[in-house]
Amino acid sequence: MPLTMFEKIWRSHRVAEEDGLALLYIDRHFLQDGPRRKFEVLEEAGVGVRRPDLTFATVDHYVATDGTPPEALPEGRRRGIADIGRDAARHGIALYGQDDPRQGIVHVVGPERGISLPGTTIVCNDSHTPTHGGVGALAFGIGSTECGHVLATQTLWMKKPRTMRVCVTGRLPEGVGAKDMALAVVGRLGAAGAAGHVVEFAGSAVAALSVEGRLTLCNLSTECGARSAMVAPDETTFAYLAGRPHTPAGLAWERAVGRWRMLPSDPGAAFDREVAIDAAEIAPTVSWGISPDQVLPISGRVPDPDMAPDEGRRTAWRRALDYMDLKPGTPLDGIPVDRVFIGSCTNGRIEDLRAAARLVAGRRAAVPAWVVPGSAAVRSEAEAEGLDRVFRDAGFEWRQPGCSMCVAQNGDLVTPGERCASTTNRNFIGRQGPGSRTHLVSPATAAAAAVTGRLTDHRRLARG
Amino acid sequence: MRSFHRLSATAAALPEADIDTDRIIPARFIDRRPQDGLADCLFHDLRFAADGSERPEFALNRPGWRDAGILVTGPNFGCGSSREHAIFALLDWGVRVVIGPSPAEIFANNAFENGLLMVAPERAAVLELLGRLETAPATTVTVDLERQVVEWDNRSVPFAIDPRRRRCLLAGLDTLALTLAMTERITAFEAARGEA
Numbered sequence A: 001m002p003l004t005m006f007e008k009i010w011r012s013h014r015v016a017e018e019d020g021l022a023l024l025y026i027d028r029h030f031l032q033d034g035p036r037r038k039f040e041v042l043e044e045a046g047v048g049v050r051r052p053d054l055t056f057a058t059v060d061h062y063v064a065t066d067g068t069p070p071e072a073l074p075e076g077r078r079r080g081i082a083d084i085g086r087d088a089a090r091h092g093i094a095l096y097g098q099d100d101p102r103q104g105i106v107h108v109v110g111p112e113r114g115i116s117l118p119g120t121t122i123v124c125n126d127s128h129t130p131t132h133g134g135v136g137a138l139a140f141g142i143g144s145t146e147c148g149h150v151l152a153t154q155t156l157w158m159k160k161p162r163t164m165r166v167c168v169t170g171r172l173p174e175g176v177g178a179k180d181m182a183l184a185v186v187g188r189l190g191a192a193g194a195a196g197h198v199v200e201f202a203g204s205a206v207a208a209l210s211v212e213g214r215l216t217l218c219n220l221s222t223e224c225g226a227r228s229a230m231v232a233p234d235e236t237t238f239a240y241l242a243g244r245p246h247t248p249a250g251l252a253w254e255r256a257v258g259r260w261r262m263l264p265s266d267p268g269a270a271f272d273r274e275v276a277i278d279a280a281e282i283a284p285t286v287s288w289g290i291s292p293d294q295v296l297p298i299s300g301r302v303p304d305p306d307m308a309p310d311e312g313r314r315t316a317w318r319r320a321l322d323y324m325d326l327k328p329g330t331p332l333d334g335i336p337v338d339r340v341f342i343g344s345c346t347n348g349r350i351e352d353l354r355a356a357a358r359l360v361a362g363r364r365a366a367v368p369a370w371v372v373p374g375s376a377a378v379r380s381e382a383e384a385e386g387l388d389r390v391f392r393d394a395g396f397e398w399r400q401p402g403c404s405m406c407v408a409q410n411g412d413l414v415t416p417g418e419r420c421a422s423t424t425n426r427n428f429i430g431r432q433g434p435g436s437r438t439h440l441v442s443p444a445t446a447a448a449a450a451v452t453g454r455l456t457d458h459r460r461l462a463r464g
Numbered sequence B: 001m002r003s004f005h006r007l008s009a010t011a012a013a014l015p016e017a018d019i020d021t022d023r024i025i026p027a028r029f030i031d032r033r034p035q036d037g038l039a040d041c042l043f044h045d046l047r048f049a050a051d052g053s054e055r056p057e058f059a060l061n062r063p064g065w066r067d068a069g070i071l072v073t074g075p076n077f078g079c080g081s082s083r084e085h086a087i088f089a090l091l092d093w094g095v096r097v098v099i100g101p102s103p104a105e106i107f108a109n110n111a112f113e114n115g116l117l118m119v120a121p122e123r124a125a126v127l128e129l130l131g132r133l134e135t136a137p138a139t140t141v142t143v144d145l146e147r148q149v150v151e152w153d154n155r156s157v158p159f160a161i162d163p164r165r166r167r168c169l170l171a172g173l174d175t176l177a178l179t180l181a182m183t184e185r186i187t188a189f190e191a192a193r194g195e196a
Ligand code: SF4
Pocket: A060, A061, A105, A106, A107, A126, A128, A344, A345, A346, A402, A403, A406, A407, A424, A425
């Protein structure tokens, strides 16, 4: 029987099955500076970490991006960072602390160090863990108590998700990238449109994406409720992974690539749902509301709640426009913004910074604009290429790696009422700080917004 | 884990769809320890205006719903981040059951792991209950895990729940203890596949 890639990975990791739940073996477990409930679970059960060698910890949510050392942070954040340091040391888990060259946002660090590999199962106490599916892994975001279970047993009980294939065929138009594709997919499927499913992104437009683009695409799958997402590994994936610190080398590499070639879904494999999207119809996409599925092409206008297809959406759109302080019919292209944020596990990788820098070069920021690299490695790579100079010369702030203004947990806040063009993945009410108004955009659109002070079709600038 | 059999309580209605965990508990409170109490942060920015005064229109600020033991929600409740503080804040406030169609999966898992019952009857049944609470906010709602039904007035609607979860919740059994008893199988699995 032809199998999907998901099915192959699922089957090869099933330790046991009971009442329709599978006990899955977990190959990689990432930890962050979040609540330490996971370790309390161990302490309550009186057990240790089963596989510290498969567990990796980094600090990202609480770290300051202005270089403030952890000791100088306010109580709660200082404790968050100190806790993971202490717990990692006590259990023999590798820790990428604030000044470590390996530090960064967990979903940037995993693939970048070659820890996340095709065909592996990955979990992390973070909802954007499906990001790692960009290299062909099966990755799940789980709660902190479940993380305790994984620490203790290296396994997780899971109900088998359904499968969905999203085929994006054809070619993306010039100037349209992975983030636009991702936002368009979320808009098309809706905030809960992939709930209960593992999404496999396929089709020529997906195959044409770089691994970093695929990571961005899988990252946003969380915003349509997907349990996980993945892209089949191919030559692009192997070229990306080769030579990274944790990828196998020599003969082991040859053998691994041989195994990885068997992973893609077999021809004729059946998915529970299939969705087809024409890449040619995707434009630079921006969000206008308070849910990541409230998106439109930059050429669009703020929708009119009176024209909503149903009562539920009428209320939701009204609430969104009220919060976002937008009037129906306003062209999105031209909405003034107060600040710009470039970074996060969605768009904090080197290609994202390059795309932004290309537009910024030779121009000046019209509003406060921040660039927060996704990891220390991205930061030094960017500096080696001189991107930091491009941003600084244009008046941007060039900061230390971390989650920063994506979730505003480290004190990097969009102030109440401010409108921010942001390369992140969530535009929820108050996500970037109480009263913050977020427009989700691609790195190129964010750069264009920074230099014009408005949501802008960046293709106009590139041409001009 | 605390066991759960049956609860009869007043139920507060939050009919909006897609209530995300940032709304259930804003990220800035995540550095608080659950054991220090989180009830005051629950739905913080919906409950309170910027000046700290209560927003009277918010469900949990309505006099009859302040001690609601049950929340009845719209679809996709708990979407967004995986933060378990959302569960702890609800429990700390006194909510033991959340009723809603198609809740977000990580939220539902977190709820189960910590003894908050999340039940998802048919959407039409939830809409009916929401409608009832709108006209009769003091309605007592009963959630019976043994019989797998939600009841109010003379209505009784079924809900599905994974049998293993149901057993664990009824007995107050914790998943980890059960899995630790299977350690040999995990070891055998590791040995059989060599290294990942
Ligand atoms: S960058 Fe944002 S979305 Fe990504 S892990 Fe950090 S807080 Fe979560």
